[in-house]
Amino acid sequence: MRARVSPETMSRDPKPKIGVSGCLLGEAVRYDGTDKRDDLICSGLSSRFELIPVCPEVGAGLGVPRPPVRLVGDPGHILALGLEDPGLDVTRALESFSRAWLCQSRGICGFILKSRSPSCGLRDTPVFDKTGHIRAEGPGIFAGMLMAHDGLLPVEDETGIRDPARGGSFLARVEIYNAWQHLCAADVTPRRLAAFHQRQARLLARLSPRDRRKIGDLLARAGEKPAMEVAECYMEQIMSALKKPRT
Secondary structure, X not given: OOOXXXXXXXXXXXXXXXXXXXXXXXXXXXXXXXXXXXXXXXXXXXXXXXXXXXXXXXXXXXXXXXXXXXXXXXXXXXXXXXOOOOOOEOHHHHHHHXXXXXXXXXXXXXXXXXXXXXXXXXXXXXXXXXXXXXXXXXXXXXXXXHHHHOOXXXXXXHHHHHOHHHHHHHHHHHHXXXXXXXXXXXXXXXXXXXXHHHHOHHHHOOOOHHHHHHXXXXXHOHHHOOHXXXXXXXXXXXXXXHHOOXX
């Protein structure tokens, strides 16, 4: 599900907005009162994007400093519990903040998450069993809800931003997602979708010939289905293709 953005909101935004885990922007919001400032993000991206700091754990009212937490359970039932006090369960607090933030956020075109965080980890947060052994890795509480809320939203962590291929893919997806939000702020028609496709020629040059043909075939049949249905399928194909390594 994606939040609709009004034309008025889009016209007021001079830079695309990227949400960023607050600690990566130098905010001292970690459990021990420190930060994880990333100069590449802070200095390298701030001229092109408006960086919006978000710390789910502080937003959930857990405070700084606070008892450290970790993810415990299995893929079907994961809890955020205290590392030193397993009786401390902050799962509902994190979920409540995440739902509220997702409902209120507008115009976000991407998100850079803190790796291995119990709230913000993208894919590598350890999930422990009750005996303290790592049984799996996965997204943090906030990150999982963010991706479920909008499967097209570009997301990456700070380790991916430093990687030329992953970082380049992320920025390309942010750029096209920003343009997509402008398109969706108005009524989507086959003609507008075709014009959108032409304007994205530079970004679409990153795609493989096979993916470009597949997307072109979809647009050629655009009149056979409702315009918004075609547009949604079009963006799903583009975002999926942009995630693939360039060859």
